[in-house]
Amino acid sequence: MNHIAEKVRKLRESFQLTPVEFGKRIGMPSTHLIKIEKGEVIPDVDSLKFMSIVLNIDISYFDDEPNSNQKIELVDRQCLYDLTVDGKPITNFEREYIVRQIRLLREMKVGRLHE
Template sequence: MKHIGERIKSLRLEHGMTLKELGDAIEFNYSNLSKIERGNRKPAIEVLESLSTFFNIDISYFFNGQKRLSNTGNPEHNQLINISEEMRRNNISLEELLEMIKKLDQIKNASKSN
């Protein structure tokens, strides 16, 4: 039976990520992530929550190995989760997103009046 660290490593490798990339993505020290993967350290629940959100799986995967998607059955909600994760990975703030939306609206309105 795989331990939690092995499951984390499997997920990371399935997504073609290095320890540093995953650590940066979930805002966790990659050296400590390496210790967790090797079984030398136990992860805090907050780390598992971050990983389950990042990989869009249910947190129970780390304990039972079953990859159920973490979703509400609502496609719009899942899309918002994916967008917010993408924003976080690209360091886009909510203010920057709102500014982009304003500019897109301006472009749309300008094209409608032509």
């Protein structure tokens, strides 16, 4: 098993999710995720980058250090504020989506002057 396969599996296990649940969270078919975890497929950099954004971990978690004891920092798992839209509380999925969109927006602005 390659180190990325091991790290993806450990990451999924840290969220206590099945491959199907984890795949839905990161927007990847579970069959592809299982192949990654078995080391049959190596994910491209864009997939790892997207996974790190969605899960709010540093991309360096996937670095080439197979024995690294890096901790996965899970931030934003609980929102500080209860948000509502149209009088209904937003779901955890919606919160994660909002955070993901903000991160993508901020990433697009890298290198630009602050607005």
